[in-house]
Amino acid sequence: QSLAALRAEIESARRAGLIAQQLARLCDGRIRQTTESLDLVQMLRDCVLQRGREAQARGLEIRQVLRPTQVVADASLLHGMLQALLDWCLPRAWGRVEFALDVKPWPAQARMTCQFAQVPSDEAIDAGQPDAAGLDAMSWLLVHQTAVTMGLALTRNDKPGHTLVTVEFPRTVHEQFEGATAIEVDEDFALGPNSKP
Numbered sequence: 001q002s003l004a005a006l007r008a009e010i011e012s013a014r015r016a017g018l019i020a021q022q023l024a025r026l027c028d029g030r031i032r033q034t035t036e037s038l039d040l041v042q043m044l045r046d047c048v049l050q051r052g053r054e055a056q057a058r059g060l061e062i063r064q065v066l067r068p069t070q071v072v073a074d075a076s077l078l079h080g081m082l083q084a085l086l087d088w089c090l091p092r093a094w095g096r097v098e099f100a101l102d103v104k105p106w107p108a109q110a111r112m113t114c115q116f117a118q119v120p121s122d123e124a125i126d127a128g129q130p131d132a133a134g135l136d137a138m139s140w141l142l143v144h145q146t147a148v149t150m151g152l153a154l155t156r157n158d159k160p161g162h163t164l165v166t167v168e169f170p171r172t173v174h175e176q177f178e179g180a181t182a183i184e185v186d187e188d189f190a191l192g193p194n195s196k197p
Contacts, residue, residue, distance in 0.1 A: 016138055019138045019139060019141075019142050020138070022080070022142055023138075023141060023142060023145055026142075026145045026146060026148075026149045027145060031077075031149060033073075033074035033077060033149075033150070034074055034075075035072050035073055035074055035171075036072065036073075036074075036075065037070050037071075037072055037173050038070065038071055038072070038073055038075055038078060039068075039069075039070055040069040040070065040071050040078075040101060040110060040112070040169070041066045041067075041068055041069055041101060043075075043078060043079060043082065044064070044066065044082060044099060044101070044112070045064065045066070047079065047082040047083055047086060048062050048064065048086070048099070050083075051086050051090065054090060055090060055097070058090060058091070058093075059095075060090065060093055060095065060096065060097055061095065061096045061097075062096070062097050062098075062099070063096055063097070063098045063099070064098075064099045064100075065098070065099070065100045065101075066099070066100070066101040067101050067102045067103065069101045069102075069103060069110045069172070070110075070172070070173035071110050071169040071171060071172050071173065072169075072171035072172070072173065073150055073169065073171065074150065077146055077149065077150050078150070080146055081143060081146040081147060081150070081152075081167075084139055084142040084143045084146060085114060085143050085165070087139040087142075088137065088139035088140050088142075088143055089114060089116055089163075089165075092116070092118055092134065092135065092163070093116035093117065093118070094116070094117045094118055094119055094120060095117055095120065096116065096117070097114065097115075097116045098113075098114070098115050098116065099112065099113070099114050100112070100113045103172065104168070107170075108172060109168050109169055109170055109172050110168070110169040110172040111166060111167070111168050111169070112166070112167045112168075112169075113164060113165065113166050113167075114164075114165045114167075115162070115163065115164040115165070116162070116163055117161055117162050118161050118162065118163060119161045135156075135158060135163065140156075143165075147167060151170065151171075152167055152168065152169055152170070153166075153167070153168040153170070154166070154167050154168075
């Protein structure tokens with residue numbers, strides 16, 4: 001038991017060191033982003049699939065309600081943010097984590113939500129105020145800083161026993177005309193292997 005506890009502490013310290021390195025890179029401001037059109041549904045599904053065994057070991061169900069969505073973003077940063085979001089929510093969730101993807105009608109922006117209960121539903125009323133210290137962990141700081149670096153709108157709504165995270169993607173591929181796809185871009189848009197001009 002002592003050895004297992006020591007191993008857990010070492011792993012926690014190693015993880016904290018890795019997150020600190022990632023945060024330092026993001027805060028440095030010198031990350032060069034290569035943006036391209038990305039299938040957000042497929043990327044989220046891949047990340048959830050990679051973490052399926054961990055979720056199962058924690059007794060969690062991951063539910064996904066995903067509308068086909070394409071966004072313009074840096075692939076490695078987006079993948080890193082989704083993994084960091086899973087790193088943060090899986091240890092804090094009880095029973096189920098729900099992901100949803102849709103597109104806001106105006107302005108037409110992709111919106112991803114992640115919500116989970118922190119305690120069983122019958123205990124939520126008596127849960128009291130959320131544990132801000134536990135929710136504002138280093139993994140959350142990584143999610144937040146990655147979103148800032150990518151120019152995404154990130155909000156978190158904590159209620160007793162329940163948390164809802166919303167990420168909005170201002171650069172969303174959307175249909176404007178039948179048979180043609182319009183894309184909101186800026187000067188640093190680069191065509192990548194997954195781009196659909």
